[in-house]
Amino acid sequence: MTxxxxxxxxxxxxxxxxxxxTAYIALFNYLFAKKHGGEFILRIEDTDATRSTPEFExxxxxxxxxxxxxxxxxxxxGGPYGPYxxxxxxxxxxxxxxxxxxxxxxxxxxCTPERLEKxxxxxxxxxxxxxxxxxxxxxxxxxxxxxxxxxxxxxxxxKIPTEGSCKFHDxxxxxxxxxxxxxxxxxxxxxxGMPTYHMANVVDDHLMKITHVARGEEWLASVPKHILIYLxxxxxxxxxxxxxxxxxxxxxxxxxxxxxxxxxYYTALGYIPEALMNFLGLFFIQIAEGEELLTMDELTxxxxxxxxxxxxAIFDIQKLDWLNGRWIREKLSEEEFQHRxxxxxxxxSRLKEGLKLSQSRISKLGELPDLxxxxxxxxxxLDPSAFAKIKSTPEELLEILNTVQPDLExxxxxxxxxxxxxxxxxxxxxxKKLKVVVAPLFVAVSGSSRxxxxxxxMAILGRSVVRQRLKLAAQTVATLVGPKN
Ligand code: GLU
Numbered sequence: 001m002t003x004x005x006x007x008x009x010x011x012x013x014x015x016x017x018x019x020x021x022t023a024y025i026a027l028f029n030y031l032f033a034k035k036h037g038g039e040f041i042l043r044i045e046d047t048d049a050t051r052s053t054p055e056f057e058x059x060x061x062x063x064x065x066x067x068x069x070x071x072x073x074x075x076x077x078g079g080p081y082g083p084y085x086x087x088x089x090x091x092x093x094x095x096x097x098x099x100x101x102x103x104x105x106x107x108x109x110x111c112t113p114e115r116l117e118k119x120x121x122x123x124x125x126x127x128x129x130x131x132x133x134x135x136x137x138x139x140x141x142x143x144x145x146x147x148x149x150x151x152x153x154x155x156x157x158x159k160i161p162t163e164g165s166c167k168f169h170d171x172x173x174x175x176x177x178x179x180x181x182x183x184x185x186x187x188x189x190x191x192x193g194m195p196t197y198h199m200a201n202v203v204d205d206h207l208m209k210i211t212h213v214a215r216g217e218e219w220l221a222s223v224p225k226h227i228l229i230y231l232x233x234x235x236x237x238x239x240x241x242x243x244x245x246x247x248x249x250x251x252x253x254x255x256x257x258x259x260x261x262x263x264x265y266y267t268a269l270g271y272i273p274e275a276l277m278n279f280l281g282l283f284f285i286q287i288a289e290g291e292e293l294l295t296m297d298e299l300t301x302x303x304x305x306x307x308x309x310x311x312x313a314i315f316d317i318q319k320l321d322w323l324n325g326r327w328i329r330e331k332l333s334e335e336e337f338q339h340r341x342x343x344x345x346x347x348x349s350r351l352k353e354g355l356k357l358s359q360s361r362i363s364k365l366g367e368l369p370d371l372x373x374x375x376x377x378x379x380x381x382l383d384p385s386a387f388a389k390i391k392s393t394p395e396e397l398l399e400i401l402n403t404v405q406p407d408l409e410x411x412x413x414x415x416x417x418x419x420x421x422x423x424x425x426x427x428x429x430x431x432k433k434l435k436v437v438v439a440p441l442f443v444a445v446s447g448s449s450r451x452x453x454x455x456x457x458m459a460i461l462g463r464s465v466v467r468q469r470l471k472l473a474a475q476t477v478a479t480l481v482g483p484k485n
Contacts, residue, residue: 006038007211010064010071011201013045014056017262017464018063021216021254024246024280024313029214030069031284031303041208042074044085047200049192052087055413063263067273068296073208081208086200093195096203096233097156097188105232106188108144109136110154132157132185156189158228166224171212171241172308173220183224198222202229205238214241241305246283246313254315257471262464269378269465270344271320275327279320283313293326350375350460357452371452375460380447380469382476389449390439394480397440401474403430404441405467414463420455444473 010026012018033040042064046052061076073079083089100106109132111119120130137159139147148154165179188199195203205213220242230237246254254261266276274295281299282292286309294302332340345351354372362371374380387397407426411418427437438454445457445466458466 004036004038005211006033006036007041007209008033008038008214009041009043009205009208009210010069011043011045011204011215012060013048013051013197014053014060015048015051016056017264018056018060019261020263020266020276020280020315021246021261022060023064023067023069023263023276024283025215025243026064026067026069027277027280028241028243028284031281031300032212032214032305034300035303035305038211039072040069041079041210042071042084043204043208044075044087045197045201046085046087047194047197049087049194053412057085059264063267066263066267067277069277086195086204089200089204090194092207093200093203094189094193097195097199100158100188100229100232101156103232104159105228106156106158107137107139108148108154109157109187110139110147110152111135129182134185137185153191155187155191157185157187158225158232160185160228166227168223168227168237168240170220170223171214171239171305172217172244173242176220176223178221178224180224182221183228186225188229198225199229202226202233206230206233206235210238212239212241214243217242217244244313246315249314249316251312251314256464256467259315259317260464260468264462265464265468267347268462270341271324272327272332272340274331275324276320278327279323282309283311284308292323293330295331345376348460348462353456353460354452357456361452374446374448374451375457377447380472382443382447382473384476384480386443386447386449387440387473387477387480390443392436392439394477394482397477398474398481400430400432400437400440401444401470401477404437405470405474408463408466408470411463414459416455416459419458423455440473440477441470444470 008029010022010029012022012026030040032038042061044057044060046057057075061074064071071077073081073084075082075084078084097106101108111132115135116132119133119135123130136157160183161180163180165177166183167175167177170176186198187196189195204210223240223242227237248254248258250258252258256262260266277296278292278294278299281294281296281303285299285302285304286307287294287302328337354375355368358368358371362368387394390397392400404423404426408419408422411422423437423441424434427434430437439449441458442449442451442454445454445461446452451457461469
């Protein structure tokens, strides 16, 4: 049981590969709970049914477990305020929405997607930010009930004050003021009866007795809507803390185009979870040079939410590499090190799968390292000459690599069949033979033109490693293209 009453949560939406940003926010909440003797809770926010999948949910849970972040309530273990997955809570939200409508704080909106699109287009053309124009705000009660009775599809929106501003205190930003004019009449309940993120998030934080909401700064602009929902429901809002986002070295928002952002990339390359947590934890605390190597307990001890680090959270991979090396050399016992290596080699069954694919291709076991080494390497150190044996011109190779990269992102479930199907479709679209398209991919992914079958290799390596290898291959090939004269 919690002694302090502090209850915090991480609330990921399972819509993609688990992101290091999720681990970063989760770690903050975890340290906050530990520091206060409180509870750290995991809630799955899957109100976006078109983008959420059970596979991604499993991946998020596995990734956070790999990080060593343990929750005391969650969809996998239950708890007193469950269920902890929003799609299993659908019926819980409706009475809250009705309460808002009945009190006159919300209204039913029958606008069609076509009308809304036209409205937004006109706003864009006039240089205005897109915002609901209040078309259904003043429908009469009779008209609303007739249209509802006739089964006309509609959503529920919240009313927003027409003047003044929302003032609130944020644990990181301090006093914040956002004019109501900048706040949209947010949809609370969608036409299919599912709540939106905003509605479900507020209701769940209330029902799950969350005391502090710590999340990424991209949610700061949503706080006025959330505060208003609490007010409309007669509830006390939690305390908010909006953490600065992690950034690339050039200060832009951390993006997979510039840095690998999937936790699975770091797992695959053999980063030690303690080192990754150590690296992320340094963004929150103030320490002197030389004190960087810290365990989770030491991070907790130094963690002080009243005195957070003012330095920006720059995702500096070299620093992570340095910390990871120190963890390997200074913190792991010989036994622990061996255990970690073996677990890592078996991860995603890559050793087993690699051996399966190799058996028919070798005459001596000693050939295995050359044949399968690429499945384990953190860097292939590609040389431009590796592409020289391919018949296509460097320009064509570059075109293939640049076309394949974004198209592979469209694959929902990453496996041998889906990868093959997508690459065949890409070849068709490009009007090229499959073997022409896969030739540079072979080199990009394995570093050589003689290796294990491509689709299997890509499946074993995983999407995030393949993404990074294709990116580096495109950079390597670009050096062959040279300036036009
Ligand atoms: N589901 C939101 C996300 O994935 C959570 C935001 C919040 O913590 O309120 O970012």
